[in-house]
Amino acid sequence: xxxxxxxxxxxxxxxxxxxxxxxxxxxxxxxxxxxxxxxxxxxxxxxxxxxxxxxxxxxxxxxxxxxxxxxxxxxxxxxxxxxxxxxxxxxxxxxxxxxxxxxxxxxxxxxxxxxxxxxxxxxxxxxxxxxxxxxxxxxxxxxxx
Numbered sequence: 001x002x003x004x005x006x007x008x009x010x011x012x013x014x015x016x017x018x019x020x021x022x023x024x025x026x027x028x029x030x031x032x033x034x035x036x037x038x039x040x041x042x043x044x045x046x047x048x049x050x051x052x053x054x055x056x057x058x059x060x061x062x063x064x065x066x067x068x069x070x071x072x073x074x075x076x077x078x079x080x081x082x083x084x085x086x087x088x089x090x091x092x093x094x095x096x097x098x099x100x101x102x103x104x105x106x107x108x109x110x111x112x113x114x115x116x117x118x119x120x121x122x123x124x125x126x127x128x129x130x131x132x133x134x135x136x137x138x139x140x141x142x143x144x145x
Contacts, residue, residue, distance in 0.1 A: 002047045007032065011040055012050070019053040066116045067109050067137040070123070071102040078128025079103065085126045091119040108134075 004012075007030055014026055027037035044050045074082045086092050086106055094107035106123075110116035120134065 002043070002049055004049070008040060008044065008049075011037070012044070015050070015053075019055075065109050065111060066113060067107070068116070068134050069137065070106040070108055071133045072104040072106060072129060073101070073131040074103040075128045075130045082126055082128040085128075086123070089119065089122060091115070092123075102133075 010030055011026060014021055014029060023038050023041070024034055026041075027034045030037060032040075041050075072082070072086075083095065083104070086095055086104070091108050091110050092106050093109050096105045097103065098105055108116070108119060110119050123129065123132065
């Protein structure tokens with residue numbers, strides 16, 4: 001396991017906010033040389049700390065997306081089956097196992113309420129799901145540094 005120092009953690013934070021941030025800008029914000037910034041980034045990639053870079057939808061598109069968190073309770077031994085089936089649904093953009101009353105949390109995205117409703121219906125037909133509770137996300141209150 002690679003130890004992360006404060007510069008590595010700050011570099012990861014900058015990339016979470018903007019995965020396309022130029023290396024020169026990253027270096028300046030971290031107070032290190034471009035060569036050092038690139039070297040640290042390459043080390044984080046090589047060691048699997050960073051697996052991939054992704055996109056964030058623009059506010060115009062994102063504001064039209066319907067996003068929700070679904071809490072999922074699974075019948076006893078059917079967890080593997082339920083997880084496989086949920087992972088087949090493209091509207092399930094992230095899936096977590098959890099501790100506590102609920103077994104999994106699914107993050108859902110759809111472009112219309114009709115599409116969202118169809119997604120909920122598809123999930124409800126998965127054998128092994130005992131109960132779900134879904135909350136729609138209205139707005140983000142996350143502030144980036």
